[in-house]
């Protein structure tokens with residue numbers, strides 16, 4: 001059932017757990033998430049990374065939103081739609097107009113006051129259009145470029161409080177030792193900092209850079225205020241592995257259109273992984 005992402009996050013918060021937002025670059029990845037959610041009876045969020053439209057051209061904004069709504073309405077479990085990191089007012093308004101009721105404005109590369117100004121402008125207009133906005137403070141960097149120990153980039157509780165109060169964001173992505181992409185060494189989430197941010201603001205918190213954080217740390221973070229968790233790198237990696245297996249397995253098949261079997265084959269390989277993530281990490 002197609003559901004507002006805000007309602008799924010609210011449900012996660014009431015259950016003291018986190019919803020998982022999976023980066024899905026195409027129909028196969030989105031369909032896999034929807035059917036894994038149904039099989040485990042766990043709400044989930046299908047998430048678009050805007051560069052998959054603007055750079056890799058795997059889909060379009062309008063058709064992606066329509067695709068997720070159609071897929072979601074094939075099942076009973078709530079499925080949300082969200083657009084990940086974008087950086088300008090114009091781009092985000094376009095995404096909302098294309099059917100996304102949940103978006104992210106990432107101004108975290110700016111100083112706090114600039115981030116507040118840019119994010120507030122997006123929030124004010126998004127709310128008029130009925131959409132919710134995720135902001136980010138502190139800066140979640142790229143894992144391969146850092147050791148996640150630079151506390152200058154970590155979210156400061158007092159800044160989080162000010163940011164949420166002044167911008168009116170609906171959810172907040174925090175930097176507590178997490179990073180995007182593949183970690184060089186096992187990350188250690190700063191749980192004390194998470195608790196301090198939790199006490200400073202009521203806004204549901206979001207954890208990016210989920211690939212490679214040990215499950216026991218994630219479960220603690222989910223019980224202490226993380227209500228949305230983004231998974232991208234690991235899911236894309238598994239997609240690549242499934243495609244590799246497909247080409248190896250079908251290489252000798254004389255059928256000239258064997259590629260038509262690819263979507264179902266790949267979903268068969270990916271769905272157990274998505275089901276495992278939902279079953280292991282979510283406590284709805």
Ligand SMILES: [Zn+2]
Nearest residue numbers: 085180208209
């Ligand atoms: Zn992110």
